[in-house]
Amino acid sequence: MKHEDLNSHKTPNSAPEQAAAGAPDLTTPEREIPVVPAPAPVHRWLDGESVQDADLAKPDAEKHVKFWAKLKNETDRRHRMKTPIGLDAIIMEKLEPPVAKDE
Amino acid sequence: MVKAPQRTPPEAVTTAPDEEIIERVLAGHREAFHLLVTKYSDPLYRHALGMTGSPDVAEDILQVSFIKAYQHLGEVRGRFDAWLFRILANGCKDWLKNIRRTHVSYEEDDQPSHYATPDEDLDRGQLRDDLDRALQTLPATLREAFVMKHVEGRSYEEMADLLSTTVGALKMRVHRAREALQALLEEKYA
Numbered sequence: 001m002k003h004e005d006l007n008s009h010k011t012p013n014s015a016p017e018q019a020a021a022g023a024p025d026l027t028t029p030e031r032e033i034p035v036v037p038a039p040a041p042v043h044r045w046l047d048g049e050s051v052q053d054a055d056l057a058k059p060d061a062e063k064h065v066k067f068w069a070k071l072k073n074e075t076d077r078r079h080r081m082k083t084p085i086g087l088d089a090i091i092m093e094k095l096e097p098p099v100a101k102d103e
Numbered sequence: 104m105v106k107a108p109q110r111t112p113p114e115a116v117t118t119a120p121d122e123e124i125i126e127r128v129l130a131g132h133r134e135a136f137h138l139l140v141t142k143y144s145d146p147l148y149r150h151a152l153g154m155t156g157s158p159d160v161a162e163d164i165l166q167v168s169f170i171k172a173y174q175h176l177g178e179v180r181g182r183f184d185a186w187l188f189r190i191l192a193n194g195c196k197d198w199l200k201n202i203r204r205t206h207v208s209y210e211e212d213d214q215p216s217h218y219a220t221p222d223e224d225l226d227r228g229q230l231r232d233d234l235d236r237a238l239q240t241l242p243a244t245l246r247e248a249f250v251m252k253h254v255e256g257r258s259y260e261e262m263a264d265l266l267s268t269t270v271g272a273l274k275m276r277v278h279r280a281r282e283a284l285q286a287l288l289e290e291k292y293a
Contacts, residue, residue, distance in 0.1 A: 035282035043278050047252075047259070063293060067285055070292050074230050075253040078153065083144040087162060091140050091169045095133060 038064040121183040129177055136176075140169055143184060146255055147191045153250030154195040154243070155202075156235040164194040188265050192247065199243055230292070237287040241280055248276035249284070 041055035042064040056065050119138070127135040144165060151161035168191040179186050238246050251257045251265075252273075259270040259277075266273070 035286055067289055074234055078254045079256050083148040088140045091166050092137050095173050
């Protein structure tokens with residue numbers, strides 16, 4: 001399976017549209033990754049769409065549902081993570097004072 | 104009679120549009136930038152953590168991103184949140200690019216990988232560890248899509264907006280990421 005690259009820009013004032021149109025990102029090479037194709041209802045369920053229970057209970061879907069139910073505990077935990085306390089204050093301290101305007 | 108200046112309640116200011124907050128910062132009210140930090144730090148931290156797998160690195164990237172945003176605040180065109188996200192996302196990719204170089208040199212020296220120290224194993228749950236390792240093996244585009252969908256809980260429409268691509272392309276990336284992660288983890292977690 002081939003994977004597409006995403007462009008990377010260092011310029012902080014790049015608009016998102018501009019960011020997607022630059023040099024190729026070299027972060028990770030294209031590589032072969034073995035895949036376990038899941039039935040379409042499983043992806044729709046994981047995407048948050050409504051799916052018939054019967055479709056998820058089918059033999060070809062069951063193992064995927066079990067697997068992702070386990071993974072969901074971990075992704076939910078990560079979703080609840082907060083920025084470490086005090087980091088906002090550290091950021092504010094590191095900001096350069098504004099340049100004084102000439103009188 | 105001159106009225107004493109009154110502070111606007113923080114919660115009222117937090118709901119102010121980003122454009123208004125930015126105007127205040129650019130007018131010299133540096134403290135108003137704290138509102139933007141408070142508003143956006145959690146989702147951005149989760150993104151950086153998901154992409155790098157390292158709380159320390161995620162904190163560093165978050166700090167640098169906000170500082171860059173502050174320094175270039177006058178250059179914002181369009182949505183601030185999308186602009187800020189791109190700064191952070193690019194910071195993550197730059198870090199990954201560098202760590203990959205480091206990782207390659209470790210491999211050449213036959214050293215262990217950077218995320219598998221015994222201390223880390225003790226500190227983290229096994230699933231957390233395994234998911235981190237599996238995520239690290241994904242190409243950045245797939246990892247990014249998976250993290251935005253399943254860790255940050257963003258809709259495909261929101262992701263498409265932030266990444267300037269189509270919903271269809273992002274669905275494809277997320278589906279591929281899921282299938283690759285399952286292939287890597289299912290033996291243990293099936």
